[in-house]
Amino acid sequence: MPTLDRIEGFADELTAIRRDLHAHPEIGFEEVRTSGIVAEKLASWGIEVHRGLGTTGVVGVLKGNGSGSKRIGLRADMDALPMEENTNLKWRSTVPGRFHGCGHDGHTTTLLGTARYLAETRNFDGTVHFIFQPAEEGLGGARAMIKDGLFKQFPCDEIYGMHNAPDLNHGEVSIFAGPGMAAADFFDIVITGFGGHGARPERSKDPVVIAMTLGQALQSIVSRNVDPLQAAVLSITQIHSGSAYNVIPDEAKLCGTIRTFDEKIRLQIRERMRTLAAGIATAFDVDIKVDIRDGFSVLINQEEQAKAIEDVARTIVGTENVFTTSQPKMGSEDFADMLHAVPGAYFWLGQEGSVPVHNPGYYFDDKALPIGASIFARIIETRLPVAAHG
Numbered sequence: 001m002p003t004l005d006r007i008e009g010f011a012d013e014l015t016a017i018r019r020d021l022h023a024h025p026e027i028g029f030e031e032v033r034t035s036g037i038v039a040e041k042l043a044s045w046g047i048e049v050h051r052g053l054g055t056t057g058v059v060g061v062l063k064g065n066g067s068g069s070k071r072i073g074l075r076a077d078m079d080a081l082p083m084e085e086n087t088n089l090k091w092r093s094t095v096p097g098r099f100h101g102c103g104h105d106g107h108t109t110t111l112l113g114t115a116r117y118l119a120e121t122r123n124f125d126g127t128v129h130f131i132f133q134p135a136e137e138g139l140g141g142a143r144a145m146i147k148d149g150l151f152k153q154f155p156c157d158e159i160y161g162m163h164n165a166p167d168l169n170h171g172e173v174s175i176f177a178g179p180g181m182a183a184a185d186f187f188d189i190v191i192t193g194f195g196g197h198g199a200r201p202e203r204s205k206d207p208v209v210i211a212m213t214l215g216q217a218l219q220s221i222v223s224r225n226v227d228p229l230q231a232a233v234l235s236i237t238q239i240h241s242g243s244a245y246n247v248i249p250d251e252a253k254l255c256g257t258i259r260t261f262d263e264k265i266r267l268q269i270r271e272r273m274r275t276l277a278a279g280i281a282t283a284f285d286v287d288i289k290v291d292i293r294d295g296f297s298v299l300i301n302q303e304e305q306a307k308a309i310e311d312v313a314r315t316i317v318g319t320e321n322v323f324t325t326s327q328p329k330m331g332s333e334d335f336a337d338m339l340h341a342v343p344g345a346y347f348w349l350g351q352e353g354s355v356p357v358h359n360p361g362y363y364f365d366d367k368a369l370p371i372g373a374s375i376f377a378r379i380i381e382t383r384l385p386v387a388a389h390g
Helices: 005-009 011-023 032-044 104-121 141-147 207-224 263-284 303-317 335-341 366-383
Strands: 048-053 057-063 071-077 127-133 158-165 178-181 183-192 232-241 251-260 287-296 299-301 344-350
Touching: 005 011, 005 104, 005 366, 011 032, 011 104, 011 366, 032 048, 032 057, 032 104, 032 127, 057 104, 057 141, 071 104, 071 335, 071 366, 104 127, 104 158, 104 366, 127 141, 141 335, 158 303, 158 335, 158 366, 183 207, 183 263, 207 232, 207 251, 207 263, 232 263, 251 263, 263 287, 299 303, 299 335, 299 344, 303 344, 303 366, 335 344, 344 366
Parallel strands: 071 127, 071 158, 158 344
Antiparallel strands: 048 057, 057 127, 178 299, 183 251, 183 287, 232 251
16 A cells, blocks of 8 residues: 555554553653653654643644644544553563553554654645643543644644544544544443441441442433433443441442533433432432533544545555445543544554454554554645645
């Protein structure tokens, strides 16, 4: 496939960078080593470097040839996951409980490849902002960078991001306009009852039984309250209570996530959760506190920028490998917050291997690095063309 020759020429160096980052993973807001490597690489290629946005974020600024005033942002996430790796790779994680199980090491390296290419060629007219974001994995890194003035200090007329996709074949690209990934809320529900002896439950207000009752009731929201033609998920992913076989505890806790594409549905689910919790609290004469937090916005691709990615991807991977009718994903991505601030689009790039992200056996396909970097680079060259001289 026609990736850019210059990028293919240093693909082995990109692989070495990616594997080094993989061996030394850092979780959200702790990406000190990672951001240091990013800053050093950018500076070595003559790119202006700014550090510290959103704690550990890095922004590189590169001006092209000409006097164009248009500015485009390219974004990659840098953080790893707080989980163990279960592979036999030579470059596997050297840090217990830390693993690049979502491929952000690959995203970071892909954008570094783009930055090096554009710094060497400068075949564009305008300004590129290379945005290396911390803490994508549920910690609000995008919002932290925006709060620190990302788009005030580095204004963007449009912005682009990408994610590796083990569910696509190597070199395939998925891009479509409209909602692409769901909004996500995270919730904690604490039931405070009255503990006692396991043999004398009548003297207690058993929070475990109440948690089971509430858990069942919450599952009725999507099946019986939400319009069946609207996509929604409510998953209880944690239950915490008790410490002994013969003790009824004082407290039980339910935790989980909500995924939606529509703000009205999102608010409806939140309201129903609180209503059910209040009703069950009254019925069982206990206290139930519900904390629901806005984790991610809906990721929405703008039509113009989605078409730009589509057109570029066809030149890199071939028309037959570009898919524009894919279904939105119920997973979430905090690049959505950047897309709410600046028009842009987000695409998925296929890779070898079928192990899904967030699985202990996941691995990133290094052969995808020059493809992603080429797509990013071509986006800049086509969206910021150098004026022809005649």
